[in-house]
Amino acid sequence: MQSYAAYIDGKWIQSESGNIREIRCPADQDLVATVPEMGRSDVDLAVMAAKTAFLKEEWSSHMNAPTRGKLLREMGRILHEQVDELAALESLTSGKPILETSLIDIHMAADCFEYYADLAAHIAGRQVPLAQQALDFTLREPIGVIGMIVPFNFPLLLASFKVAPALAAGNTVVLKPSEFTPLTALELAKIAEEVDVPEGVFNVVTGSAEVGKALSEHADVDKLSFTGSTNTARSIVQGSAASLKRLTLELGGKGPNLLFADGDLDQAINGVMTGAFMNQGEVCIAGTRIFVQDSIFDEFIERFIPRVKQLQMGHPLDWNTRVGSLISKTQLDKVEYFVKIGLEQGGRLLCGGNRPQGEEYDKGYFFEPTVFVDLTNDCEVCQEEIFGPVVVVIPFADEEEAIRFANDSKYGLAGGIWTKDIKRGLRVARRLKLGTIWINNYNLLRVEAPFGGYKMSGYGRELGLEALADYTQVKNVYVELEDEILYLYD
Secondary structure, three states, X not given: OEEOOEEEOOXXXXXXXXXXXXXXXXXXXXXXXXXXXXXXXXXXXXXXXXXXXXXXXXXXXXXXXXXXXXXXXXXXXXXXXXXXXXXXHHHHHHOOOHHHHHHHHHHHHHHHHHHHHHHHHHXXXXXXXXXXXXXXXXXXXXXXXXXXXXXXXXXXXXXXXXHHHHHHOOOXXXXXXXXXXXXXXXXXXXXXXXXXXXXXXXXXXXXXXXXXXXXXXXOOOOEEEEEOOHHHHHHHHHHHOOOOOEEEEEOOOOOEEEEOOOOXXXXXXXXXXXXXXXXXXXXXXXXXXXXXXXXXXXXXXXXXXXXXXXXXXXXXXXOOOOEOOXXXXXXXXXXXXXXXXXXXXXXXXEEOOXXXXXXXXXOOOOOOOEEEEOOOOOOHHHHOOOOOOEEEEEEEOOHHHHHHHHHOOOEEOEEEEEOXXXXXXXXXXXXXXXXXXXXXXXXXXXXXXXXXXXXXXEEXXXXXXXXXXXXXXXXXXXXXXXXXXXXXXX
8 A cells, every 4th residue: 555645846745735535456356555635725836836837938848859758758768667567456446357457557657758859840831822922930939728527437648648649739638547447647757757847837737526627617727628427518618617627528429330231240349359448448439339241240249248258357457357346336326227127128138237246346346248139229328328237239221320320429439330331431531520430440549649529529629730730829920021011091
């Protein structure tokens, strides 16, 4: 068990109230660490530190871009070196399997810092061609103080998606991790301190949703980047209105996975398994609506269900675990509620639907991988984000019906298409109202490619060049080159 402090203005501090929060492993309730339970006054302190650091221009100056890149590259290097320790912390606090955190999460977080390190010195505007004798050009400049709120499901990875491009662009940051999983954000602050990121440039505040609310409403926060639920985002939009701060919102999803009869069924089943059950289904891009062309529906079910039943549940630190623990009792109750609703609305369970039995599961928030059939796309289980290992398999007749089913959702984050016909794949991709579409793959994010949603899945983009654009603002500069100018009011 470790005792952590928050990181503000280059210093490790406790909350003004002195309150602490216990961080426990959701798989067995073991105490992992304690962190400060911070409040509005602590948020004020962190925002003031970030604002002061930004106004000094030491970090934000365009001439300092190579230095920013060097420091970000060092942070990426250290993340790669500390994979074992950080992956263990991530799994202990989130309940997700160590296989995922070790092989994917921490390495991709490191890749993110290295990618934006390379881009830091290449942030630039453009020359605007004008007919008259004048020079017109644009500058891309940092926005200022960026507040960031990240959820529990990919704690360090989603923080890196925000922190790396924001710092590369010259902004200063106040990061608020989930109250369930704050430890790797604090470890990231240790790394920032180790590589000598200037005081006040990167700050981490810990605590409950009230801390996030204070950050979203703060008048000196120039932009807020939030990843989480659509309902919470509505409150953030309202709270940010007084200061008209910029927002990036990466929200919920209800991913459609379209399996056409001409697709490679082995490849598709592998992709569906990843899309449905990675991280216990606690993934915003999870492919939980599985639409299968009716001519291969029975074969798909026959081959899919045994694979689901073979998934091993267990402690997140066990390398054999493929389905770990959900994050909390509240989340477990939510999953059980939707399974109950699905059964009441006529759904039939082909596997799962219960908490697993056994002493190793008694203290944790485990739920079996669950597959429904005989439900329609308009039922609650298909329309609402469950954030658990629950999927529905629905047949479709043809391409038109598949597209209609996929788009019949308030969400528009991500989805997959499985077909050997590239013309069909591209044709369907153009018509799907989704921010990310995979053809013959699923759940594959790259730091070089933009990520974000349509509709109620949010706005703004993370990753890629698009994230840098979202963390900068454009200034236009006009230079008159004529000596004699006719003024209207001479």
